[in-house]
Amino acid sequence: xxxxxxxxxxAFYIAFGIGLILVILTLYLGWVQLNWRHGALLVLGxxxxxxxxxxxxxxxxSLVREIHRNEQKDAFINAVTHELKTPVASIxxxxxxxxxxxxxxxxxxxxYRIMLDDSDRLLATIEQVLRTGRxxxxxxxxxxxxxxxxxxxxxxxxxxxxxxxxAPESLTFQPGADVSIMADLEEVRAAVSNLIDNxxxxxxxxxxxxxxxxxxxxxxxxxxxxxxxxIPKTELKRVFRRxxxxxxxLASRVKGTGLGLFIVRSVAKRHGGRAWAESEGAGRGSTxxxxxxxxx
Amino acid sequence: MMKxxxxxxxxxxxxxxxxxxxAEGYQVEVVETGEAALDLLMAPEAPFDVVVxxxxxxxxxxxxxxxxxxxxxxxxxxxxxxARGHPEDxxxxxxxxxxxxxxxxxxxxxxxxxxxxxxxxxDWLRAPVNHTAAKSQPPDTFTFExxxxxxxxxxxxxxxxxxxxxxxxxxxxxxxxxxxGRPVSRKAMxxxxxxxxxxxxxxxxxxxxxxxxxYIEDExxxxxxxxxxxxxxxxxxxxxx
Numbered sequence: 437x438x439x440x441x442x443x444x445x446x447a448f449y450i451a452f453g454i455g456l457i458l459v460i461l462t463l464y465l466g467w468v469q470l471n472w473r474h475g476a477l478l479v480l481g482x483x484x485x486x487x488x489x490x491x492x493x494x495x496x497x498s499l500v501r502e503i504h505r506n507e508q509k510d511a512f513i514n515a516v517t518h519e520l521k522t523p524v525a526s527i528x529x530x531x532x533x534x535x536x537x538x539x540x541x542x543x544x545x546x547x548y549r550i551m552l553d554d555s556d557r558l559l560a561t562i563e564q565v566l567r568t569g570r571x572x573x574x575x576x577x578x579x580x581x582x583x584x585x586x587x588x589x590x591x592x593x594x595x596x597x598x599x600x601x602x603a604p605e606s607l608t609f610q611p612g613a614d615v616s617i618m619a620d621l622e623e624v625r626a627a628v629s630n631l632i633d634n635x636x637x638x639x640x641x642x643x644x645x646x647x648x649x650x651x652x653x654x655x656x657x658x659x660x661x662x663x664x665x666x667i668p669k670t671e672l673k674r675v676f677r678r679x680x681x682x683x684x685x686l687a688s689r690v691k692g693t694g695l696g697l698f699i700v701r702s703v704a705k706r707h708g709g710r711a712w713a714e715s716e717g718a719g720r721g722s723t724x725x726x727x728x729x730x731x732x
Numbered sequence: 733m734m735k736x737x738x739x740x741x742x743x744x745x746x747x748x749x750x751x752x753x754x755a756e757g758y759q760v761e762v763v764e765t766g767e768a769a770l771d772l773l774m775a776p777e778a779p780f781d782v783v784v785x786x787x788x789x790x791x792x793x794x795x796x797x798x799x800x801x802x803x804x805x806x807x808x809x810x811x812x813x814x815a816r817g818h819p820e821d822x823x824x825x826x827x828x829x830x831x832x833x834x835x836x837x838x839x840x841x842x843x844x845x846x847x848x849x850x851x852x853x854x855d856w857l858r859a860p861v862n863h864t865a866a867k868s869q870p871p872d873t874f875t876f877e878x879x880x881x882x883x884x885x886x887x888x889x890x891x892x893x894x895x896x897x898x899x900x901x902x903x904x905x906x907x908x909x910x911x912x913g914r915p916v917s918r919k920a921m922x923x924x925x926x927x928x929x930x931x932x933x934x935x936x937x938x939x940x941x942x943x944x945x946x947y948i949e950d951e952x953x954x955x956x957x958x959x960x961x962x963x964x965x966x967x968x969x970x971x972x973x
Contacts (some may be wrong), residue, residue: 514816518788521815522742525837529748532840537755550744690789 453496523554571694578620586611606643611652618731629701630696631660636697658726667715676701739769765927787814802829809850876970908968915961
């Protein structure tokens with residue numbers, strides 16, 4: 437419904453822009469017919485015409501972009517509402533259950549575990565949102581320290597295995613570079629964790645994720661390869677945009693805020709590196725790369 | 733034994749609901765997608781007494797599932813459950829055909845009470861034996877001009893035509909009739925009919941009035957019974973001059 441409304445308003449602005457250009461052209465042609473003898477004026481007129489038409493086109497483009505951005509913000513608010521309220525609803529449900537019913541010891545332990553999981557999920561969402569806010573705030577410096585990258589990735593992999601309850605052989609780590617980087621520990625940890633979490637989340641039931649590191653002249657590459665839903669060619673760059681979520685049924689089955697990869701890319705940029713994705717297409721898995729400079 | 737279908741893809745919430753509903757003595761089945769729910773409910777003689785339906789489902793969402801069920805003539809009492817608690821969302825749920833709507837996070841006791849209410853209402857509607865037994869009781873109807881509202885049957889009869897009413901349409905109509913002749917604010921309707929206490933836009937209620945006018949009024953654009961009170965809300969008049 438939202439996108440139908442959006443398409444309508446975009447169509448309106450494009451039609452409006454084209455209409456304006458037609459009006460200008462008509463006026464101009466009339467003017468040329470009246471003044472075709474004055475050469476200098478004609479040149480001036482052509483220049484002005486070009487300026488006006490490009491102004492109209494630019495204006496139309498920016499309006500369409502603005503509509504698109506607003507729509508993404510709406511979708512983001514919806515997603516965050518869901519991601520914040522669902523764990524709270526779950527925790528509340530289990531607390532009320534424990535409060536009002538006789539629950540045997542085994543169930544009680546299970547409920548505690550579920551509530552801890554939910555509070556982790558809640559915290560993860562809150563951290564994502566706060567981190568995005570901080571990334572946008574200008575002038576916040578990085579707290580650069582020397583980091584053993586292998587140990588850091590190992591830690592992220594272990595955390596992901598515990599969080600998603602996956603067997604070690606489904607999520608493997610192959611360190612190929614024994615290097616240190618000068619980086620902000622919190623930020624790099626968040627970036628690597630986001631990549632691994634995404635790979636697991638978009639893998640569906642059969643998780644098969646391989647994490648590798650590799651030296652690459654003066655840089656180090658962290659590679660996260662999955663055999664999941666994959667990414668269409670047109671979306672490979674867009675997935676790193678803030679709030680962006682791949683449209684379509686496959687990816688929309690996975691819930692998220694649309695902030696994870698934006699954080700990855702921001703972290704890479706702030707450290708003088710870059711982040712990108714490769715995929716053979718929908719349904720054929722994808723590989724994400726995070727490239728960071730090695731400490732001197 | 734009463735059987736409840738829980739359509740919820742958040743497994744923690746689904747399992748929490750299952751535990752509580754089973755503790756209440758219901759039989760519970762959980763499905764994770766709207767498609768699975770439709771498969772179960774579209775089957776002839778679907779053995780469910782009430783459905784708890786989440787809105788944000790992977791694939792087909794709860795609103796779509798709801799309207800598909802109702803269009804196919806499956807009128808199993810349904811409570812929609814969702815993180816989206818805006819009045820627009822709630823009214824969208826009712827428009828799709830839900831019988832009740834609860835926003836997450838919800839209170840367990842309230843959820844159970846509402847489910848019990850739905851089951852009770854269904855039993856009342858389904859008990860023809862009791863109807864004849866209680867024939868001495870005055871029927872739950874209201875008649876004005878050549879129209880009559882049968883609250884117990886969820887029907888509105890206009891001359892020889894019969895319009896089925898949803899539970900909420902019937903409740904709204906009952907509320908307006910109870911305040912016959914007096915203006916009723918939109919806020920009061922939301923509070924007393926839907927049980928909502930929100931300081932948000934209450935205009936969405938107008939959709940319900942539009943629908944009721946289509947049933948009641950001879951000329952829906954020039955209403956005689958369901959009058960708009962500018963800046964306030966609506967007023968029901970049984971016998972306009």
